[in-house]
Amino acid sequence: MVEKKRVAFLASGGGSNLQALLNAMREKDFPALPVLLVSNKKEAFALERGRNAGLRCEFVDPKLYPSREDYDAQVLALLRDCRIDLVCLAGYMRILSPLLVRAYAGRILNIHPALLPKFGGEGMFGHHVHQAVLDAKETESGASVHFVDEGVDSGVVVAQARVPVLKGDSVETLAKRVLEAEHLLYPQALRKVCEAV
Numbered sequence: 001m002v003e004k005k006r007v008a009f010l011a012s013g014g015g016s017n018l019q020a021l022l023n024a025m026r027e028k029d030f031p032a033l034p035v036l037l038v039s040n041k042k043e044a045f046a047l048e049r050g051r052n053a054g055l056r057c058e059f060v061d062p063k064l065y066p067s068r069e070d071y072d073a074q075v076l077a078l079l080r081d082c083r084i085d086l087v088c089l090a091g092y093m094r095i096l097s098p099l100l101v102r103a104y105a106g107r108i109l110n111i112h113p114a115l116l117p118k119f120g121g122e123g124m125f126g127h128h129v130h131q132a133v134l135d136a137k138e139t140e141s142g143a144s145v146h147f148v149d150e151g152v153d154s155g156v157v158v159a160q161a162r163v164p165v166l167k168g169d170s171v172e173t174l175a176k177r178v179l180e181a182e183h184l185l186y187p188q189a190l191r192k193v194c195e196a197v
């Protein structure tokens, strides 16, 4: 049997994508093993989800590190300590420094709640994305899983899921529809990457 990839998650929030990944990874034939969860937020519910799944969970406090590089050096030390092969960002609200991106080049994934390259980049997070989609009168939106490079939302797209924008949609209704699509997409994309690397 092919050895499973050892996966770490970086998360800052509720972690519903993390949960979808953890659920998928319970399947016997899933080619990856959840190992480590790192959060920059002590109260993140994602930490709770990680603990419930039996992962090593670490809160790395940004206040203790003078720069983004210093912070990421600590994250990198944890990744190396756990012999991590792939990193999944799951609602991680920090921009990664080049130190981390270069150390794990081609091995860090992120999920973004829009059809990249549209509606990505600085400031395009959370509800801002869906508001921009509605303002642009798009008829469809969706989610993208992409590799993380040194830009913001600019790495190669691995997989996308499309959802319609419906008449009368609010930011909330659209966000909910996109999030449901994310929960199916991220595990599929991770599987695809595991089988390719």
Ligand code: GRF
Residues within 6 Å of the ligand: 013, 014, 015, 016, 017, 018, 090, 091, 092, 111, 112, 113, 126, 179, 182
């Ligand atoms: C998702 O919308 C994802 O696209 C974005 O952050 C959100 C995270 O939600 N990167 P959750 O913490 O997985 O529920």
